[in-house]
Amino acid sequence: MFSHRASVPSSTYPLVVDLNAPPYAPEGLNVVQHLPHPGNEGLFVWHQPAVNFSRDDDQLAHDGLNACILRERLLKKPGVCVFNANLLDFLAHHPAIIPKEKAAIEDPEIVFFGTIYADVQGALYMRTLRYVEGSWVQSTLWLGASCNRRYYAALWNENWLDQVSLN
Numbered sequence: 001m002f003s004h005r006a007s008v009p010s011s012t013y014p015l016v017v018d019l020n021a022p023p024y025a026p027e028g029l030n031v032v033q034h035l036p037h038p039g040n041e042g043l044f045v046w047h048q049p050a051v052n053f054s055r056d057d058d059q060l061a062h063d064g065l066n067a068c069i070l071r072e073r074l075l076k077k078p079g080v081c082v083f084n085a086n087l088l089d090f091l092a093h094h095p096a097i098i099p100k101e102k103a104a105i106e107d108p109e110i111v112f113f114g115t116i117y118a119d120v121q122g123a124l125y126m127r128t129l130r131y132v133e134g135s136w137v138q139s140t141l142w143l144g145a146s147c148n149r150r151y152y153a154a155l156w157n158e159n160w161l162d163q164v165s166l167n
């Protein structure tokens with residue numbers, strides 16, 4: 001199921017995911033938008049500092065922010081790149097590499113804003129990873145839902161090299 005999106009070699013090799021490959025569509029959903037990932041023709045070598053699980057200030061200041069509005073803000077923000085559902089599939093296959101501090105938050109859910117799906121009625125969704133009873137499970141989030149403080153956007157941290165200590 002994941003072989004066309006991620007290579008999973010032995011631990012001596014890096015983990016690589018093809019973010020530009022056609023995404024998986026759960027039963028009952030069709031892909032309507034899949035944003036490509038810039039650089040390296042979509043090949044992303046997993047390195048945790050390059051991935052940022054982030055929230056908007058309005059999610060914290062209020063009871064939540066509409067998922068559609070949040071997505072539009074993220075897409076318009078200079079220097080921000082949202083991850084698509086191919087990273088979700090990769091992380092679902094390798095849950096041990098998700099930062100443990102995310103699991104410590106009450107009922108966290110990571111949203112992959114780069115891929116949009118539609119059901120047969122035309123309702124739009126994004127796929128998510130949600131921490132439930134000790135494990136990460138896949139779910140969907142309606143684009144009209146409210147994203148409160150438990151929702152995190154999976155974003156590319158383009159400045160991760162600046163944060164690496166060379167000492």
